[in-house]
Amino acid sequence: MGPxxxxxxxxxxxxxxxxxxxxxxxxxxxxxxxLQEDDDLDFSLPDIRLEEGTMEDExxxxxxxxxxxxxxxxxxxxxxxxxxxxxxxxDDDTPPSPAHSxxxxxxxxxxxxxxxxxxxxxxxxxxxxxxxxxLPVKYIYNWILEHFPYFANAPTGWKNSVRHNLSLNxxxxxxxxxxxxxxxxxxxPAYCIFFSTKNELIxxxxxxxxxx
DNA sequence: CTACCTGTAAACAACC
DNA sequence: AGGTTGTTTACAGGTA
Numbered sequence: 001m002g003p004x005x006x007x008x009x010x011x012x013x014x015x016x017x018x019x020x021x022x023x024x025x026x027x028x029x030x031x032x033x034x035l036q037e038d039d040d041l042d043f044s045l046p047d048i049r050l051e052e053g054t055m056e057d058e059x060x061x062x063x064x065x066x067x068x069x070x071x072x073x074x075x076x077x078x079x080x081x082x083x084x085x086x087x088x089x090x091d092d093d094t095p096p097s098p099a100h101s102x103x104x105x106x107x108x109x110x111x112x113x114x115x116x117x118x119x120x121x122x123x124x125x126x127x128x129x130x131x132x133x134x135l136p137v138k139y140i141y142n143w144i145l146e147h148f149p150y151f152a153n154a155p156t157g158w159k160n161s162v163r164h165n166l167s168l169n170x171x172x173x174x175x176x177x178x179x180x181x182x183x184x185x186x187x188x189p190a191y192c193i194f195f196s197t198k199n200e201l202i203x204x205x206x207x208x209x210x211x212x
Numbered sequence: 213c214t215a216c217c218t219g220t221a222a223a224c225a226a227c228c
Numbered sequence: 229a230g231g232t233t234g235t236t237t238a239c240a241g242g243t244a
Contacts, residue, residue, distance in 0.1 A: 118217085118218065118219085119218080119219075120217095120218085137232085137233065137234085138232085138233090155220095157219090157220060157221065158219090158220090159232095159233095160220075160221075160222085161218090161219060161220065161221095163232095163233065163234060163235085164219085164220085164221095164234095164235085164236090165218090165219095166234080167234060167235050167236075168235090168236090174234085214244100215243100215244090216242100216243085216244090217241105217242085217243085218240100218241085218242085218243105219239105219240085219241085219242105220238100220239085220240085220241105221237100221238085221239085221240105222236100222237085222238085222239105223235100223236085223237085223238105224234100224235085224236085224237105225233100225234085225235085225236105226232100226233080226234080226235105227231105227232080227233075227234100228230105228231085228232080228233100
């Protein structure tokens with residue numbers, strides 16, 4: 001897959017729209033095309049722009065674009081999950097998005113078809129889809145397996161890729177065992193999603209828990 | 213062509 | 229001892 005942060009690299013992009021983030025997130029799946037073609041889809045949110053100069057942290061692992069909307073899945077992800085979930089209601093006659101007509105993917109019909117989402121997107125969706133906005137690694141595995149049966153029969157290397165992404169991408173923050181135990185009622189470290197702004201770690205999903 | 217992102221593999225350490 | 233998790237490095241391929 002190609003670069004995913006072209007907008008942030010452009011000197012004229014002092015702010016980044018949500019749609020740009022989404023288009024980057026789902027570039028490979030054709031969502032960017034959908035966003036461009038489907039005028040009925042409006043994912044733009046007001047006042048979600050980064051201050052000029054906040055993109056200083058342009059590391060290879062910078063995935064700030066994933067978090068320009070704090071409720072990414074709420075605003076659009078539910079339809080995304082519904083479109084890819086094997087547990088999708090069979091009676092759901094919602095017309096497929098243009099993205100699907102362009103690059104169809106149905107986890108139920110094509111369980112052996114590799115999803116066109118990057119591992120970063122898969123991890124992000126898994127964590128965002130959890131009630132506590134954080135998940136232990138094994139639950140991230142399970143979420144991916146549940147929603148993308150392809151990985152059930154895929155070589156085990158995909159788990160390595162998941163762990164690789166969790167370690168490499170700074171926006172995935174590991175919560176230590178004690179805290180995850182207290183707050184998540186689980187006995188293992190969990191990951192939540194962070195993005196950095198001016199060297200500050202800010203949780204977009206659990207603002208009351210900045211003290212990790 | 214270059215820079216960058218992504219996927220994959222592998223090695224290694226720590227832990228259970 | 230073996231499996232899992234976490235980190236790091238390296239490389240190939242694709243895209244702007």
